[in-house]
Structures are given as C-alpha cells and as structure tokens.
Amino acid sequence: MEHNAKRIGLINWVVLLIATASFLLVTGYVSSAAGVLGTAIAGFGLYVAVMSYFEMSLREREQLERLELEELSKSRGSESLFAGAGADTFPAKRSRELFERYFIPSLTALLFILQGAAAYFPWFRVALMPPILQAHGTLAMAMLGLLGLILFLLGKYSSGLARHKGQELLRPGAAYLLLSAYVCFLVAADIAVVLAGSPRVDLVVARFLCVVVGFIALETLVALVLEIYRVRVRGGETRMLYESRLVGMMGQPEAIFSTAAQAIDYQFGFKVSDSWFFKFLKNSFLWLLLAQFGILVLSSCFVVVNEGDEALLERFGQPLGATGIIGPGLHLTLPWPIDKAYVYHTSQIQTFIVGAEPETRTTIVWTVAHAAETNFIVASRLKFTNDIPGTNSPPVSLLSVSIPVQYQITNLSAWAYANRQPDVLLKEAALREVVQYLASADFDDLMSRGRQEAGVTLHRNIQQAADDLHLGARVVFVGLEDIHPPQKVAAIFEKVVGAAETKESKILQAQAYEFTTNAAAQAEGSNRIWNAEADQHRSVVTSEARAMLFTNQQLAYAAAPGENGIYELRAKLETTVNGSRQARKYILATTNTPDIIIYNLEDKIRGDILDKLPAPSDK
Numbered sequence: 001m002e003h004n005a006k007r008i009g010l011i012n013w014v015v016l017l018i019a020t021a022s023f024l025l026v027t028g029y030v031s032s033a034a035g036v037l038g039t040a041i042a043g044f045g046l047y048v049a050v051m052s053y054f055e056m057s058l059r060e061r062e063q064l065e066r067l068e069l070e071e072l073s074k075s076r077g078s079e080s081l082f083a084g085a086g087a088d089t090f091p092a093k094r095s096r097e098l099f100e101r102y103f104i105p106s107l108t109a110l111l112f113i114l115q116g117a118a119a120y121f122p123w124f125r126v127a128l129m130p131p132i133l134q135a136h137g138t139l140a141m142a143m144l145g146l147l148g149l150i151l152f153l154l155g156k157y158s159s160g161l162a163r164h165k166g167q168e169l170l171r172p173g174a175a176y177l178l179l180s181a182y183v184c185f186l187v188a189a190d191i192a193v194v195l196a197g198s199p200r201v202d203l204v205v206a207r208f209l210c211v212v213v214g215f216i217a218l219e220t221l222v223a224l225v226l227e228i229y230r231v232r233v234r235g236g237e238t239r240m241l242y243e244s245r246l247v248g249m250m251g252q253p254e255a256i257f258s259t260a261a262q263a264i265d266y267q268f269g270f271k272v273s274d275s276w277f278f279k280f281l282k283n284s285f286l287w288l289l290l291a292q293f294g295i296l297v298l299s300s301c302f303v304v305v306n307e308g309d310e311a312l313l314e315r316f317g318q319p320l321g322a323t324g325i326i327g328p329g330l331h332l333t334l335p336w337p338i339d340k341a342y343v344y345h346t347s348q349i350q351t352f353i354v355g356a357e358p359e360t361r362t363t364i365v366w367t368v369a370h371a372a373e374t375n376f377i378v379a380s381r382l383k384f385t386n387d388i389p390g391t392n393s394p395p396v397s398l399l400s401v402s403i404p405v406q407y408q409i410t411n412l413s414a415w416a417y418a419n420r421q422p423d424v425l426l427k428e429a430a431l432r433e434v435v436q437y438l439a440s441a442d443f444d445d446l447m448s449r450g451r452q453e454a455g456v457t458l459h460r461n462i463q464q465a466a467d468d469l470h471l472g473a474r475v476v477f478v479g480l481e482d483i484h485p486p487q488k489v490a491a492i493f494e495k496v497v498g499a500a501e502t503k504e505s506k507i508l509q510a511q512a513y514e515f516t517t518n519a520a521a522q523a524e525g526s527n528r529i530w531n532a533e534a535d536q537h538r539s540v541v542t543s544e545a546r547a548m549l550f551t552n553q554q555l556a557y558a559a560a561p562g563e564n565g566i567y568e569l570r571a572k573l574e575t576t577v578n579g580s581r582q583a584r585k586y587i588l589a590t591t592n593t594p595d596i597i598i599y600n601l602e603d604k605i606r607g608d609i610l611d612k613l614p615a616p617s618d619k
Contacts, residue, residue, distance in 0.1 A: 005167045008158055009056050012173035013049035015154055019180050020046050022147050026187075030140040031133050033126035033202050034190050037209035038183045040118040044111065044216075045176025048242050051107055055240075056169045058096040065093065108224060108241040115217035119210050126206040132194045141188045148184030151177050172240060175248040183209070196337070197317060219246050300336035305329060308347035310412050314340045323413050342416065346409045349476055352427050354434050355401040374400065377435075378443045397443040402482040405430050405462065411472025418470040426473060429465040433458060446483070455480045 020042040027035030155177030162170035190205045223241050305311045307328045313320045315338060326341070333339035355374040378399040407426065409415050415422050437458055438446075446454055459478040466473050553567070560566040 005161065005170055006053070006056050006060055008161060009049065009053040009170055009173060011154065012158055012170070012177060013046055013053055015151065016042055016046040016049050016173070016176065016180065019147060019151055019184075022143065023184075026140050026143055029133075030136045030191060031130050032140070032187060032191060033122075033129045033206035034187045034209060036122055036126060036129075037118070037206055037213065038180070038187050040122070040213060041176070041183050041209070042180045044115060044118075044213075045173065045180055047111060047114070048176055048244075049173035051104070051242050052169045052172050052240070055096075055099065055104070058099055059169070062093045062096050065091075104241055105224065105227065108220060111242060112217055112220040112224065115213055115220060119214035119217055123207060123210045126203060126210075131199050132191060132202055134195055137191045137195045141191050144184045144188040144191075148181045148188065151181035151184060155181055169240070171248065172243040175244065179247050216244055216246055219244055297335045301333055301339075303331045303333055303341040305331065305341075305343060308345070309343050310346045311341045311343045312412060312416050314342070319413075319417075325412050344409060344412055344415070346412055349406050349408055350423075351404055351406045352423070352430075354403040354405060354427070354430050374402075378438045378446065379440055397485070399438060399443065399446070399483060399485060401434070401438075401480075403430075403434060403458070404477070404479045405475065406477040407466075407473045407475050409472060410474045414470050414472030418472065422471050422473070425469060426466055426471055429469060430462045433461040433465055437461065451480050451483070 020039060023035055023039040023042050026032065027039055155174050158170050158174035158177060161167055162174050186205065186209075190202055193201045220242075227241055303311060303313070303326070305326060305328045309328060311326050311331075312324045313326050313331070313333060314324060315334065317340075318324075320339070331341075333341065378397050405427075419425050437454065441454060442450070455478050458480070459475055462478060463475040466475060556567045557565070560568075562568070
C-alpha cells in the first residue's frame, strides 16, 4: 500500500507539472487573464505535491530502516546490539525529522510569499492584457476541458486513497488536483462567455481567482504563525504546514458535511449526523442543488414587462421576430441564456444633467458654494482693456451651468441597436451642443433677457443631434434655470453689476434733470414773453383809453367851463370820495348844540370776529 501511494504521489506531481505547462501554453495561445491565475494555482499544486512526495520518500526510507532493525534484532545475540544506539544509528529517521523541523517551515514560508505575489501583482497586470483571441478560443476550450477531466479523475482517485490510514501525504496534492480541475472548467466557461460577446468576464474571473489565491495565502500565513506557538510533543503526529484546508474544501465540497456533522454532534451532545434528515440532506444534496438550478432556469422562462415599459427579446443574441419588441404583460420565453429580455422604460421621462449635479436643497444661492461647478466659456460683446499695453482681456467669460435635459425613448430598436450606450452618447451630444452654443452666445444677453431663447435653441440643437445619431429619442425639455458665473467671482461680479446699475441710475438721473431744467427754462421763457406781450398790450390800451378820456374830458369841460362848472365840481367830488374811501367819517346831525367829540384812536375788534363767538349759556 505504501509503495502504491508513493507511485500515486509521483503521478500527482508529474500531472500537475503537465497541467502547469498546459495552462501556460493556453494562456499565451488565447491571451486569457484567468489563465494566468490558473497557471499560478497549478504551479502551487506542483510545489505542494513535490514537497509531499519528498516527505513520503523520507517516511518510506524510515519505514524500511525500522523493518531492517527489527529483523536484525530477532537474530541471536543481537538483543543488546542496538540498545544504546544513538541518532547516528537511524539516519533515515534523522533526515525525516530534520526535513520536517527546518525545511518544511522554510519551504512553506516561501510558498506563502509566492502565493501573496500571485494574488497581488496579477490584480493590476491582468487589466493590461490584450483581449481573448476569439479565433483560438474553441481549441483552447477543448484543451482545458480535456485537461480538467484528467485532473478531476486523478484527483478523485488520490483523495479516496488519502482517506486510508498512513496515506495522508496524498491529501495536499489531491486537493490541488481537484482545484486545478475546477479552475480548468472555470477558465473554459470563461472563454465560452467571452466568445458569446462579454469580453469583461475574463477580467472578472481573473480577479476572482486573485481573491481565492489571496485567501489561500492568508491561511498559509496563519498556519505558519500558529506553528511557532504550537506545543510539540515528542513522538506526536506532525502537521503538514503546506496543506491548505481551504483548498481541500474547494476541491472536495462534500468534506464540508463531515466537518459540519462533527461540529453539530459536538454542540448537541448526540449523533445528529445519524438522523434521517441529515443523511437525506447529505445523500440528496447534489439532487437538491440540481433541483434549485432547474427552478432557477425555469424562472428565466418568464418575462414580466410592467405597464409603460417595453422589452427587447433576443434569441442567441439576435432580435426575435421583426423587431424583437414585446409590450407589457407576462411572456413565455426559452430559458436563459438562449433567450434574453432587456426591459426599457419607454414611457418614462428620463433626465440627465449637463454640467454640475445640483444639490437637493430647495433654495440655492449662487454666491454660496453649493456643488462641484463645471465652468464653460461664454462669449462677451464687451472687451475689457487694461492700462498695461498688450494685456487686453479676451472677449470671453466663464459660466457655471447645471442644465437638466429630459428625454423619452420613442424608437426602442434604434435606441438599443443603432448605437452602443445610447444614454451616454445622448449626454455627450447634449454637452457638445451646450459648449458650441455658449461659445457663440453673449454673456450679458444670456444672463438677462436671452435665457428663454437660449433654451429653445438648445432644445432644437440637441434634438437635431439625437436625430442625426439615430438614437430614437425625443428631447422633451431643456432648462437653463441654474446658470451663473463661477462662485469664486461672485463678490466681484456683484460689484460689477452694482457699478453698472449705479451708472445706469446716474444716467437716468441726469436725463431726468435735463428734462426738468429744459422744461422749466422753456416755461419761464414762454411766461416772460407772454407777460411782456400782456404788458405791451395793457400799456397800449391804457394809453389809448387815457387819450380818449382826455378828449372826452375836454368836451365835458368845454360844455361847462370855469371853477364852478359841473365838470370841475364833479371831478372834485369824485376825488374826495376816492380819497376818503378808507377813512372813518363822522356826520353831525344838528348845528345848534354844543358837541364834545372824543377820538379813540385804538383799533376795534372787527365785527365779523365778534359774530363768531358763541352766545353765553344760561347755566
């Protein structure tokens, strides 16, 4: 049995050597990133298998040495021949102990370094590899499938043989054989998916294998640290540091049930693993997995399209029927990956932002930093000049925009098949139109009265760009509400705007003063002209009236001349009346009585004031 185990150990590392070389050839032949990690895993298996084979050889030599000593001890007179023998008497045992004490930890530490390097460096390098050569993919899949089958059969046989007592050294190599077989199948499936049209799957699988190798390296490091503090008993069983329990679990998943059964039995205190349910679960685990897989495949045969949505149904990557479009409802299809359905929200208004993404706050003041700004160049009619010659500022300004663009899918076939990533393409086209328009627009006009016109123009330009690209989308709305100068120049911009407003106010005040003074001057001039004309007319008329009066007076005087004439007496009387019109007059009624007249020269209160005083009351 021991000789057979050694032969199997030799076959194990020879097959792993072939597997490593085959992985390396396939990786270079088809340029597979996952194949790089497959080569590393098979190489670690070769490393471990060689170590276990060498330790197996040392133990076999020790066993032969022990048998020879037992034969010699049975001969006559040899009872005391080896009674006091030292370590030099058992060179094979000494070699095995030295190997397990010094070489195995050192070689395991080297294994950890290699595993860590294989997990770290390929993580960054596999992304730089060229894509899989699809022309070589079929042959590579066949080679990996055949290699995986050989590794799986040999690994199963070795793992079954390793369960026997004394054959534990076959276990590390058998675990890596099975893991390498599964990696072969995984890389073959990876190449098949890439050939089906998903090139990024190869990178995903490669990084997944990097994570697996990283966990294996971490387990090796933990085993080395625990070995330092492990209590060693003379004659006790030696642990195989290079053996990975994680690799054993991935290579033999059924071993999980044995470990779980032991843990459950220990926790409950009785043989739970002997119950019918546990036995049924253990024996039917594969069938249960297949049943779940079947249910999963069957569930992919039903496609539910919600109201307002449409879906594209493809069979082997081609649209099913004339257009492949199916409407709302429940649809029966072939299982994945034969039929695939892609649901799109065709009736929903979708939105993207050109420029900076706005914040969720309802009130946003552009003078306060509120989002990561995206600045665009805007033309300006004003050209600012500096005092320094040759340093004139160009007629452009910066504008921070956050323009929402709303669109709706109107032609699903064109949207899905005419372009790759149509949503990104529409956004880039909208960004291009915004940049071109702002570069030709006027800053002041855009910030004041021309915003609505700019929105209409951008809406038309973006729709035209979408039509030229055959996107099958209708632009519903383009908003220019959130456009403003950069926040860093807010204070300076406010000063410039304030200065412009002050200038405009001064101009209006000057114009108002101009209107006021000119109108007043014109009114005063007209008034003076009219007064002069009135004075002229009055002087002429008065002079004419005086002349006519004098003529008439002459006629009246001629009719009654002399001092006692009627005209002269009348003239004197009128003069007396006019001269005493405002004077007080006293009339003496009688002349035959002595009169005493007392003059009170004080002014009396006017009668109209006394009449307004209230009458005295009787109270």
